[in-house]
Amino acid sequence: MRNPTWTRDELILSLDFYMRHKPHFPGKTSFEIQELSDLLNRMGAKNSGDRNEKYRNTNGTYMKLMNFRRFDSDYEGGGLQRGGRDEEEVWKVFSSDLKKLRETAKAIMAIVDTLQNNRAPPNVTCDPLEEDALEGKLLTREHRYRERDASLVRRKKDKFAAKHGKVSCEACGFDFVDVYGQRGDGFIECHHTKPVSELRPNERTNLSDLVLLCSNCHRIIHRRRPWLKFDELRALLCK
Numbered sequence: 210m211r212n213p214t215w216t217r218d219e220l221i222l223s224l225d226f227y228m229r230h231k232p233h234f235p236g237k238t239s240f241e242i243q244e245l246s247d248l249l250n251r252m253g254a255k256n257s258g259d260r261n262e263k264y265r266n267t268n269g270t271y272m273k274l275m276n277f278r279r280f281d282s283d284y285e286g287g288g289l290q291r292g293g294r295d296e297e298e299v300w301k302v303f304s305s306d307l308k309k310l311r312e313t314a315k316a317i318m319a320i321v322d323t324l325q326n327n328r329a330p331p332n333v334t335c336d337p338l339e340e341d342a343l344e345g346k347l348l349t350r351e352h353r354y355r356e357r358d359a360s361l362v363r364r365k366k367d368k369f370a371a372k373h374g375k376v377s378c379e380a381c382g383f384d385f386v387d388v389y390g391q392r393g394d395g396f397i398e399c400h401h402t403k404p405v406s407e408l409r410p411n412e413r414t415n416l417s418d419l420v421l422l423c424s425n426c427h428r429i430i431h432r433r434r435p436w437l438k439f440d441e442l443r444a445l446l447c448k
Contacts, residue, residue: 212264215273218317218345219249220299223270225314227277228307232284237271246270252321252347280304302343313344313406320347323410339431348405355401355414362399365419378423380442385423398427402439 215223226245227234235241249265263269276293278284280300303310341349355361370376376397377384385393403418420439422430429445430437437445 212269213253215295216346217295217299217341218252218347219265220273220295221303221310221345222248222252222314222317223273224277224299224303225310227274228304228310231281234274237267242267242271242274248318248321252317252324309406313348316406316408317345317347319409320351336428336431338428340434340436342405342436343434344405348408351408351410352401352405355408356399356419358414361414361416361419365399365416365421366395366397368416369421376421378426379420380422380426380439381446383423383425397421398424400427400430400439405436 222245226241230241246265246267249270253264273296276296277300278286280297281304303313342352366376369379375384375386376395378397385396387393389396398421399419400422401414401418402420403414426442430439430442
């Protein structure tokens with residue numbers, strides 16, 4: 210039985226470790242590598258399917274770290290062949306923005322800690338027309354959970370309706386009632402505007418973090434990586 214392919218979440222944690230320790234890496238039997246291996250196993254216990262006894266062990270974890278050398282211009286060694294498309298994509302996104310990398314890794318680790326304490330992962334369905342965030346599945350799940358929090362969405366709708374007299378898309382102005390009559394009354398979706406890398410479990414979501422969007426605008430934001438920011442969506446509509 211082969212172990213599951215490394216997830217984007219795992220690669221982000223590994224790249225964060227790589228960047229914090231280069232150029233002098235701990236040995237594969239070191240406490241630091243063991244700690245990273247343990248973290249990956251805690252995450253895998255909640256999110257992976259079948260695993261064998263070698264799942265993210267210290268040897269495999271160390272080898273994955275060394276794969277990043279293929280993309281590192283600071284590394285002067287030669288003959289590197291390992292390091293596939295997934296590692297390359299994570300490298301391109303995060304290696305030039307270490308602050309974002311650190312924030313994202315911390316956010317992922319915070320969720321792993323809550324999962325370890327028996328907090329169930331948010332139960333949200335995956336829309337096949339939407340892509341996960343650059344920051345991986347765990348933070349995408351947390352983001353979508355907040356967007357679909359029924360009590361929060363209701364309060365956002367009520368506040369918007371009290372101010373504008375109706376509920377409509379804040380990007381394009383679409384009003385479901387105008388097109389569908391009473392069947393469309395109150396129908397709208399919420400988008401969470403806070404950067405995914407800043408999400409923390411059990412953190413309060415403010416109404417100011419949410420915007421109301423029609424289904425089309427919301428899907429366009431999440432259609433491909435990197436997700437559009439709300440201002441970027443508005444700029445597209447103004448062309």
